[in-house]
Amino acid sequence: MKRVLLTIEYDGSGFYGWQRQQGMRTVQEEIEKAIEKITDRPCEVQASGRTDAGVHALGQTAHFDLPCPVPISKLAGVLNSLLPLDIVIKKAEIVPDDFHARFSIKSKTYLYKINTSEKKNAFISRYTSQVTYPLDYQKMRAAAKIFLGEHDFKGYCASSAVTSDYHRTIYDIKISQKKNELDIEVEGSGFLYNMVRIIVGTLVDIGRGKLTVESAKKALEGGDRAYAGVTMPPNGLYLKCTKY
């Protein structure tokens, strides 16, 4: 038995998210089915975390235990030939037996893509979220600083988030812009449910002058979701990479 870590890219627009759900097309099920074709045994793949319906991944990571001797250098290629076109195994590597894709994690980076063009484009709506209001990028960059470091993020998660500890650490937020694309990258120790989408929504609301930095701070300090910005839609969100 060898524990294997997969690095996975997927177009989330054709899936009901990562997690296996009866009767739904999910990334987890597609990958487990592909592995089971090789091993002929039931397999459970553990991801660094779930992604919602419509959310993409450039570098999701997930581990599983390989019960039979498959050369690790061939594994990604074989899996890719068995997987549908919208899932790609970018890397497969052996990790120690006590490694865990979720619990061994040091940081995770999400990327949120915003299309700032005023024109509708039929081909990018699955992959970016359109914001047609003028945005003040300087204000957004300044506001991003309030999130850095360790905070209680109770005001920045969906009310349905179930956890006993709302503390998370944000290591970095990068805002970069090229033509009509605004990219917001958030690296943190971990994220609560909808946390990235609400942080990005708060930055957008500040950038368009709908929300003040003071209100965003209040949501952070008082834990009251009502003072934070909107939850951005899932289609602009990418799990970019994980660090162990």
Added chain:
Amino acid sequence: MKRVLLTIEYDGSGFYGWQRQQGMRTVQEEIEKAIEKITDRPCEVQASGRTDAGVHALGQTAHFDLPCPVPISKLAGVLNSLLPLDIVIKKAEIVPDDFHARFSIKSKTYLYKINTSEKKNAFISRYTSQVTYPLDYQKMRAAAKIFLGEHDFKGYCASSAVTSDYHRTIYDIKISQKKNELDIEVEGSGFLYNMVRIIVGTLVDIGRGKLTVESAKKALEGGDRAYAGVTMPPNGLYLKCTKY
């Protein structure tokens, strides 16, 4: 009553093609529903031709009769605000009452996008078709010439194509390549069912050395589909533009 011509872009990957079908998401139905919201009357939109499930459009054209006075300069914008994100009206213009999107047509241009990279990419599979065999572009360009002009294309359509006249005229075939993308553009007077996908498949089969130009000619002269190449999948196909 004014006859209006729409120029339409759509991402075909979320539709069961252009034509209205009970219980299916189609481009025609979405556009008709949007127009009916404005006019409050039943509407039928006539396209230059149907596109299959998964086939995209950069410039599909379709006409309908507008029964109420809506300023034509505002129509595209209003429709876009009512339409889903994967359909965009690029232009709306008044045309003569006897104009017909299908019957008034002079030529149609289709674009077929092939990804020649050996790597799988989760994000482009809906929009290109991957060909990993090495292709001889010079051979493909030379072979493309056999299709130019008027021919009986019985050997280059699906057996399910229903027509009394298989004659069509191909005005131009352009093959261009940039990095890992091979674009094949075919302009013609009109196309039979699957005709572009079979012409492109024939050029690909010739390019990879699986089929001879002689065989392709035989299919063209004898009308026997068996001598032509494969039918390429729908996802790489775009209706680029129409001319009237």
